[in-house]
Amino acid sequence: AAGVVGGFRGGGRAVCEAKRLGGCLDVVDGLFAGSYGVDLHEALSSGRMPLGHYTLLHVEGGAITCARDHLGCRPLFIGRRGGLLAVSNVPNVINMMGGSPEPVQPASILRINASGVSARPYWRPAPVRRCGEGGLANLLRDALLESVKLLVERRAGLFFSGGLDSSVLAKLCIDLGLEPVLIASGMPDARDWRNIREAADHLGAEVMEVEITQRDLENAVKELEHLLGRLPVMDAAIGSVFSIQARRLSEAGVRQAVAGQGADELFGGYMKYLRILEERGYGGLGEALAEDVFNLHRLGLPRDSLACKLAGVELALPYLLPTVAELGLGIPPELKLRRTGGDAVVRKYILRRVAESLGLGRIAHVEKSALQYGTGVSKAVARMMKLWGRS
Missing domain, CATH: 3.40.50.620 (HUPs)
Known part of the structure; x- marks a missing residue:
């Protein structure tokens, strides 16, 4: 399967911040909460994701790694047409190429390569402590x-x-x-x-x-x-x-x-x-x-x-x-x-x-x-x- 990236309307400030921190991602779209003191590359590999509303996408070595924030406040869709996979934050981009856009699950990191698509969750809500x-x-x-x-x-x-x-x-x-x-x-x-x-x-x-x-x-x-x-x-x-x-x-x-x-x-x-x-x-x-x-x-x-x-x-x-x-x-x-x-x-x-x-x-x-x-x-x-x- 090949990866196609298209239709991203990136957040300019977030891209700038990511580059300043040394995490030169291909696409960063969103809003990060509080301190920007996080290496987004390290976050993608470790699963320790920052707070905020965002999608992250990185292309390296024939593979696409992408992630969506904890609740899915920023759009991220994936679609397939034949042997072609597309990832976009604009679902109609996938429609126009003949695919059917499916939302990427929130709180998950997706890796797309020649072997297919794998996903791993990085967050589940913790129980709330009991009180009145x-x-x-x-x-x-x-x-x-x-x-x-x-x-x-x-x-x-x-x-x-x-x-x-x-x-x-x-x-x-x-x-x-x-x-x-x-x-x-x-x-x-x-x-x-x-x-x-x-x-x-x-x-x-x-x-x-x-x-x-x-x-x-x-x-x-x-x-x-x-x-x-x-x-x-x-x-x-x-x-x-x-x-x-x-x-x-x-x-x-x-x-x-x-x-x-x-x-x-x-x-x-x-x-x-x-x-x-x-x-x-x-x-x-x-x-x-x-x-x-x-x-x-x-x-x-x-x-x-x-x-x-x-x-x-x-x-x-x-x-x-x-x-x-x-x-x-x-x-x-x-x-x-x-x-x-x-x-x-x-x-x-x-x-x-x-x-x-x-x-x-x-x-x-x-x-x-x-x-x-x-x-x-x-x-x-x-x-x-x-x-x-x-x-």
Whole structure:
């Protein structure tokens, strides 16, 4: 089998840092957390990988060695056509050569040579030490604070919805003395605008508001599908919001965007988890949450990362640094969907405890629609695709 490398949109800063450290990799795409004091060549050979969101790829002696970060926050795909193997962080590159792109598993190092493909994992979540509800909330708050310290630049954009996940990140940034540029977008009649403005007032922050037009959506979806192939309505809606906001940040000179991706899967934010709890109990809920976290790498995270990369903006996801995700995965599901008497269930209960400890007041208890619905974008994309002859 031969190896073909194509379609990589590398992260310029990361490439520069890798070279400065003497790890002159062929491709480095991503964001490394905190200190860059790591030899990336040594990391690839030893499996002691740095924290961050990245893909690494090295070609030497007729072999390709590549790796993906712990949760798959950066895209990496492999595909085969006959005896030819292709590796790319843009899945449509593999589609166009006649292959079928498959996501490389997160937390794994892949070696491709004439003998075929071999993979070895380098990380599995460790068990969380047992402690009470208050102790777990404190551990989670501290882990998120450290994640923001490690990942977030002083003047980063922050995708802000006025909901729990983004408000927690905004408050942590402000408490650390950072200067986040809060940005929110939606259709002119979106129902999220009120929540956004009220939450920003509570934080004492200003928000860059972007009203999305139909033309914005058309351009964003076409660009994304050029990289990812044809998208379902939901993915097109979410990806287009990220793309539009990232482009506006780029125009303002901001080169990093922070988002709350992963919080719903880690802490039980989606409405579907109520049904799973009812049908399968807490055991089944825990299994479903873990499955959703470990499936984020397949399309959701590549979609969001590439949407930002199109605008030259690097995406930082503090909830998906492995130190936070490991803790989130280990928190009992009873503290994620909390029964409060009768039929009432509070979603993301443990994260709401964190929000309370940060002084977020009513924001800690706000119930909000998913991004694609609260912004009004999902309906607009569905109408647009219908006009394109797609159901």
